[in-house]
Amino acid sequence: MSLTIVKSCAVGGLAAALFIGTAAPSFAVDQALIEAAKKEGTVVWYSTLIVNQLVRPVAEAFQAKYPGITVKYSRTPAGEMALKLQNEIRANSVQADVFDANSAFFRAMPLENLVEYKPEAAAHYPDDLKDPKGRFTAVNVFTMATGINTNLVAEKDRPKSYEDLLDPKWKGKMAWTTDLTPNGPPGFIGNILVTMGEEKGMAYLEKLAKQDIAKVPASQRVVLDQVIAGQYAIGLMIFNNHTVISAAKGAPTTWLKIEPLISTGNYVGIIKNSPHPNAAKLFEEFILSKEGQTVFQKASYLPADPDVPADDPSLKPKQGGYKATTITNEMALEQLPRWTEIYKKLFP
Template sequence: MSHGHTARLTRRTLIAATLLAAGLAASSATAADQALIDAARKEGTVVWYSSLIVNQLVRPVAEAFEAKYGIKVEYSRTPAGEMALKLLNEIKADSVQADAFDGNSAFFQVMPLDNLVAYSPDAAAAYPAELKDPNGRFHAINLAILTTAVNTSLVPEAEWPRTYDDLLDPKWKGKMAWTTDLTPNGPPGFIGNILKVYGEDKGMDYLKKLAGQDVVKVPASQRVVLDQVIAGEHQLGLMTFNHHSVISAAKGAPVVWLKMEPLVSTGNYVGLLKNSPHPNAGKLFVDFILSEEGQKVFQAANYLPAHPGVPAAEPTLKPEAGHFKVTVITNEEALADLPKWTKIYKDLFQ
């Protein structure tokens, strides 16, 4: 087993290195409008409320932007739901402090779209329709691919579940866990996927059977669920991020993500707030983060860039290069159906 890990690790490092070199050569592929740059420089600062992890992404993105434009990025890190609460209060008091934000669908459940600026920079043209708002009020900046992970030292390869139906095998009763995060990245996303794939009736049938399997609820993030799987508390982790499994496996952890098709794909979106203190700097920042240059910062941090032209550091993590099917849960779908999926979760699993 350790042999396989080493092989994968070397391959990954190699790929990352090549991509980085390629990225440097093709830098500044997009040139933002000079008038916007000037106006932004006059404002001098951009305030970014982020839901990303500071050490991994917020600071690297901020530093890259500052280096390119000489405009200071002030950031504050808040989970998406809490961020929306905070911003709603700022809007209500007519004292918006942030220019740009990023958050997953949970953010948009709380934040009415009317409060956001419609802005589609040139860089956004490269993105497929399912990753952006037709009116330009949000664009995906990175993707999350969610799937089942298995503890390889507790479960031999021959016994790994291959399909969603395999999860109903009595041998998994009480041995599976998932987060209590009520977003498309948690149980509601799983439920949405099942209903799409099996249809309403058969889907509900499946979910009722799954509820009988006593899936353990872990009141923490998807990463914590995965850590508990690695530690052997559970054998399977449902709705875990595939890149987390790869990062841990590279350090020697006994874990593998499974291509249980279709996997779930969701987005993390960037947007601009109306009446913000630095509107031009905000636009320039969105420009940057959607550009190939900005997206390479995500790649370097081992995240999945949303830009179709920027592969992941480990390319097989994205469906095109990894050859697996996904159900894309768009922000619109999440907005429309999340309450319904959440209700099913509460009725069956909580």
């Protein structure tokens, strides 16, 4: 996993353009923290997010705001990142300062390895988006939805409830990823059990298992691409913003508001004994601030900040006017093993 360095001279007008019309942050970062971060001069960010779409723009925006602090970053899947960091910790040679990752990271990373720091920028975030001790805070959220091929699913036939997915006409025509995280089948199962209750939920899942849902051993994006290509009519557990991005390019796809949808988080935190602890705190404050969250918005991600809408406001539950079950990090850590066991049993 190699590190990429963003040079300040490469910022150009991009970062500045991102902030035109952006509201000023509602808090002032402590000047002492800024000065301490500038003395360190560098922040190292391990990320799971797409480099060209988001990581690089965030790094450029941060450097534009805080000249003299260089952002080094690398991208890797959450589970692999946790293992790499644990190796660094055991070797007493921590390289990363700050990370972002989903629940797969926290299943492998003991929370005692994370710094307890409550960023002021996230003081107004809902409690279900942050750890009470400050060890992690949601930096962006995902809305998992049902995506369809609009050429294969007529408007009159579009499922409006989870029960509609049991219609015989969809047998063998649905697909989902094999990703065993809250963003995959286990998250779907958890939502059903939370929504319907244990007995009714299990009865529903047993019926759904008879629909012969195709298991695609790839990402949610690949599942949607196969739906768009016509291999399947319906994709379950699809990132709703991906359908909007594809539809804007002319693809025959949209997402359905089958309630409740599933909302999950991607979290940012700081590693203990990192080489640049002050720069890490400053970076976390920035990425969670309205300025930083606006970069997520412009990149078509869903900002975690409840006051920053998505680029398409309908993609987030509050602005979109729909209900969603929030699978918190704590819920995932506690319940994901059972949801995964149910998935493996019913959908072998």
